Amino acid sequence: MKRFPFVRSLLSLVLSAVVVQPLAAQTASPVSLEPTADTAKVLAARAPTNAAELKLIQDQLLKVIDRVMPATVAVEIRGAAGSGVIVNKEGLVLTAAHVVGRAGRRGWVQLPDGRRLRGTSLGANHEVDAGMMQIDEPPDDLPFIPVSTGPALDPGQWVVTIGQPGGIVKDRAPPVRFGRVLFRDEGLLCTDCELVGGDSGGPLFDMKGEVVGIHSSIGPMVTHNFHVPVTCFNKDWDRLAKGDVWGGHYDDDPNARPLLGVRGSAEAGTCVITAIFPGLPAEGAGVKVGDVITAVDGRPINTFDELQRIVFHKNPGDRLKLEIDRAGKTLEISVRLGGDE
Incomplete structure (x- = not known):
């Protein structure tokens, strides 16, 4: 070409x-x-x-x-x-x-x-x-x-x-x-x-x-x-x-499908959370709409698909350490994954 x-x-x-x-x-x-x-x-x-x-x-x-x-x-x-x-x-x-x-x-x-x-x-x-x-x-x-x-x-x-x-x-x-x-x-x-x-x-x-x-x-x-x-x-x-x-x-x-409970999108090469599902682990851990997840368990990510893939290969009950950019501030949030019902 x-x-x-x-x-x-x-x-x-x-x-x-x-x-x-x-x-x-x-x-x-x-x-x-x-x-x-x-x-x-x-x-x-x-x-x-x-x-x-x-x-x-x-x-x-x-x-x-x-x-x-x-x-x-x-x-x-x-x-x-x-x-x-x-x-x-x-x-x-x-x-x-x-x-x-x-x-x-x-x-x-x-x-x-x-x-x-x-x-x-x-x-x-x-x-x-x-x-x-x-x-x-x-x-x-x-x-x-x-x-x-x-x-x-x-x-x-x-x-x-x-x-x-x-x-x-x-x-x-x-x-x-x-x-x-x-x-x-x-x-x-x-x-x-x-x-x-x-x-x-x-x-x-x-x-x-x-x-x-x-x-x-x-x-x-x-x-x-x-x-x-x-x-x-x-x-x-x-x-x-x-x-x-x-x-x-x-x-x-x-029945062992791990659940985090978020929806997201990729904006300018980032993983942006666009929705939080009530009653699921992300809400309880304090993840918020607008958060940008920059890394999971120390592994940098750039898209929501990467986050989905990481979660998929985990088991219910596993913990994830999320590194989050919230309005310019860096936070670390630990989330215990739920299980499908």
């Missing part, structure tokens, strides 16, 4: 225009968006070579975003908040395992148009971070997006990342990022699409507008982030749909 510096700048302008378009103008459809022959040829090339080819990519990108955005949702389940995508008219949502935790937990699914729908967690494969949730009473006009059943993505393929970091924000469409697959492995997909706190569980789309992955974690660099390939969902679809939970400490105790 270094040979074509105008490519990134022009694509950035495209994305800037996209994320502020009115949500009411967007539609969702289960039909895939097959690129034209000319567009498919450009997408398969190493990089666009001129403005006309770039325009073909831009036009296809805009079609994909318009199609998929209404089905990209915010997910909230008992102190865990993330993103997800609706994949059928019956209200099935794909998200990350560390967002749903285990089966049978009550939560909410919020659409970009403002509708807030009750839902229940289904299965979760914590080995790869794949989870499902079901909307209780899906409306007749529920938007949904098809799941790819094609072959695994190859390095270099263009992809689109969307999520709902910080939940649904009034007058803000879900943030869009555009990039390429860097590499894939068993149960893992790495792209250069930037992820931020709250993107966990959000969808990764190909240029046909099909779901090809679910956001799992932020990588060591801005340009290296990780997703669960949709092939992992397809492989274990029946187990996940019926509520099986496996992998991680859930193999030992399915």
Whole structure:
């Protein structure tokens, strides 16, 4: 891409225009968006070579975003908040395992148009971070997006990342990022699409507008982030749909999900607490909305996803030492994690 510096700048302008378009103008459809022959040829090339080819990519990108955005949702389940995508008219949502935790937990699914729908967690494969949730009473006009059943993505393929970091924000469409697959492995997909706190569980789309992955974690660099390939969902679809939970400490105790009880977002490279859930450990320990958690047990963190990951790998009853910046003052707070019920 270094040979074509105008490519990134022009694509950035495209994305800037996209994320502020009115949500009411967007539609969702289960039909895939097959690129034209000319567009498919450009997408398969190493990089666009001129403005006309770039325009073909831009036009296809805009079609994909318009199609998929209404089905990209915010997910909230008992102190865990993330993103997800609706994949059928019956209200099935794909998200990350560390967002749903285990089966049978009550939560909410919020659409970009403002509708807030009750839902229940289904299965979760914590080995790869794949989870499902079901909307209780899906409306007749529920938007949904098809799941790819094609072959695994190859390095270099263009992809689109969307999520709902910080939940649904009034007058803000879900943030869009555009990039390429860097590499894939068993149960893992790495792209250069930037992820931020709250993107966990959000969808990764190909240029046909099909779901090809679910956001799992932020990588060591801005340009290296990780997703669960949709092939992992397809492989274990029946187990996940019926509520099986496996992998991680859930193999030992399915009820052993540690709880901190906060919601957060990433602002300017920090982990900002945006909500405290009543009755859970963070509230009792004195954590407050607006606190910036800068380190956990002496380990510096920069995103809310990092905090979620650290908590996930703990057990109920474990203690965390949080280093907090509160209005310019540094505090240390010890929190004893609760357990799921």
